[in-house]
Amino acid sequence: MNNSRIVRAAAVQISPVLFSRDGTTEKVLQAIAKAATQGVQLIVFPETLIPYYPYFSFIQPPVLMGKEHMRLYEEAVIVPSPVTDAFCSAARTYEMVVVLGINERDQGSLYNTQLIFDADGTLLLKRRKITPTYHERMVWGQGDGSGLKVLDTAVGKLGCLACWEHYNPLARFALMAQHEQIHCAQFPGSLVGQIFTDQIEVTIRHHALEAGCFVxxxxxxxxxxxxxxxxxxxQLQRVLKGGCNTAIISPEGTHLCSPITEGEGMAIADLDFSLITKRKRMMDSVGHYSRPDLLQLHMNTEARTLIEEYKWQFTSDADVFIPKT
Known part of the structure; x- marks a missing residue:
């Protein structure tokens, strides 16, 4: 593990181009190009930014949201597609790791999906939010444990979760146990008001402290x-305001730059990896401070499939099914 490096990171607070996959995609590509002029090596965008977060599901009853739900289907991102190809190209051109939230369409289902592109343009990870929250369950399907991975990237060991997945301590621990150095968090923003801003603050700072990583x-x-x-x-417009908190947090739980809580902008900070060791020297939750003889996490990391193929194996005793290899 390389803890003697410095990585320049950017967290982007940005408005989608509502109802337009192509419009939002172009806006995100422009933000990547702008970040490159400031030496950014890692850039993180919000939850389901492309084409836009399904705010309609928070303010409309299910019986009325069919039209908006269908419009989201039409604008959602297929993986792979020209949209993902564009981000592969941008990551490669600017030698930048890109973490992007999308509404993913897979045939007749939508998912809250996080994409990680490495600095060589490779799409390293496509993970789906494991449990959509409250109103989101009317919009997205569930992900599985195959996406709970920490990846070796050009900027270090990287993991990500979306929104209230951070309230699932075992999901966070799964990434911590893989020695996450940078945690990329994504929230929708412009939702619920100041209380959501405050909750995000507590959540991201706590994970940084507990994991001993940057957030x-x-x-x-x-x-x-x-x-x-x-x-x-x-009346409904009131719940679509506030709730923004774009920030970069050190392993010691402190802000590395001013957070952005209003308007569009880019929070940029240098991540000094020596701070990881400084924090973990005192408290390493998955090392000297853990007690695996008492507490362990068991997780299923297999991708969920609808069909599992078998073949016959003939034995002297009986004919049995074994998984097809």
């Missing part, structure tokens, strides 16, 4: 005009 967190932001596009109801 790079990005949230989206909706302009007043966009809130009006989503709903003309002024």
């Amino acid at each position: 790079v967190n990005a949230t989206s932001w909706l302009s007043p005009e966009q809130v009006g596009q989503i709903t003309p109801d002024e």
